[in-house]
Amino acid sequence: MAQAQVYDHGGGVRSLQVPIPDNPLGHTLVHVVDTDRGPVLVDTGWDDPASWDTLAEGLAACGTAPGEIHGVLITHHHPDHHGLSGQVREASGAWVAMHAADAAIVRRTRETRPGRWFSYMAAKLTAAGAPEEHVAPLRTARARELPGFSPALPDREIVPGELLDLAGRRLRAIWTPGHTPGHVCLHLEEEHPAQLPGHGRLFSGDHLLPEITPHIGLYEDPDDATVTDPLGDYLDSLERVGRLAPAEILPAHQHAFTDAPARVRELLTHHEARLTGLLTLLATPLTPWQLAERMEWNRPWDQIPYGSRNIAVSEAEAHLRRLVKLGRAEAVAGSEPVAYVAA
DSSP: OOOOOEEEOSSSEEEEEEEOTTOTTOEEEEEEEOOTTSOEEEOOOOSSHHHHHHHHHHHHHTTOOGGGOOEEEOSOOOHHHHTTHHHHHHHHOOEEEEOHHHHHHHHHHHHSOHHHHHHHHHHHHHHTTOOHHHHHHHHSOOGGGSSOSSOOOOSEEOOTTSBOOOTTOOEEEEEOOSSSTTOEEEEEOSOOTTOOSSSSEEEEETTSOSSOOOOOOOOOOTTOOOOOOHHHHHHHHHHHHHHHOOSEEEESSSOOBOOHHHHHHHHHHHHHHHHHHHHHHTTSOBOHHHHHHHSOOSSOGGGSOHHHHHHHHHHHHHHHHHHHHTTSEEEOTTOSSOOEEEO
16 A cells, blocks of 8 residues: 655644545545644545545554544535545544535435436436437446445535634635535635745635646536536636635645635636637537537547546536526527537
């Protein structure tokens, strides 16, 4: 097993690299925050025996152990962040806190029969114009093929704008929807230990990363037909974080960095350029699937694996919704599956 990578950020904050199996991201940065009642974790890492061993080893290197954790703050419900929360709670009796919108997703995931999810996904992909050979496997899929079907139910709510109940620390929750409906960043409103200019430090989860653009897809809910605008949510909450101007950002992947406003500008420019590029593609009507096939990804479409294609289509749809909302694209009347064209 690889030795746990531990980094001391000063001021009672450390980060540990917890591996994500078979994933190009490599690892989740789990942050350990000292409080007067014991250490609190920001995220926990993927639910996997090797990841758990690395987390335990990293905590030991910090002079603590899973059994000594006082609480767990989850930035969002994805399994590389929330996966080990249940095991940490089992080992320590720690509370687990999450924003209500993502807690609702966790509850729904636990209560929804896997077959219901697979049929929902099949219907969504068919409506997006996916070919039958792509949809067919979902009709015969079984639960064991997907991780994260019984994530831990949180027992506390992270309320945006409120200071969290952490003895001896000032940590405020900021709601930053987009990557998920209930994504939160956590603002440590304390002087930077190295006196860097700016306002405290920000645990940014997946909302703001130094070199990666987080995935913005549709919020999936089989029981809710509301037309959401995740990309619009994301761009709005990006600007909110930029205005905060933290001295340092401690993200859940890659590495710590400074100058949040500059990174926010880069991301806003990236998405604006992407939306403009999509309008060029939409000179002729395209379904979301056809648009995804033509969009620029980190590799050619024919090399994108099955699961990643589903994510790509979701991202294409999120961009289409934004264009429709801005009046820059529209659905073609009577098209089946629905195609979109530049307005």
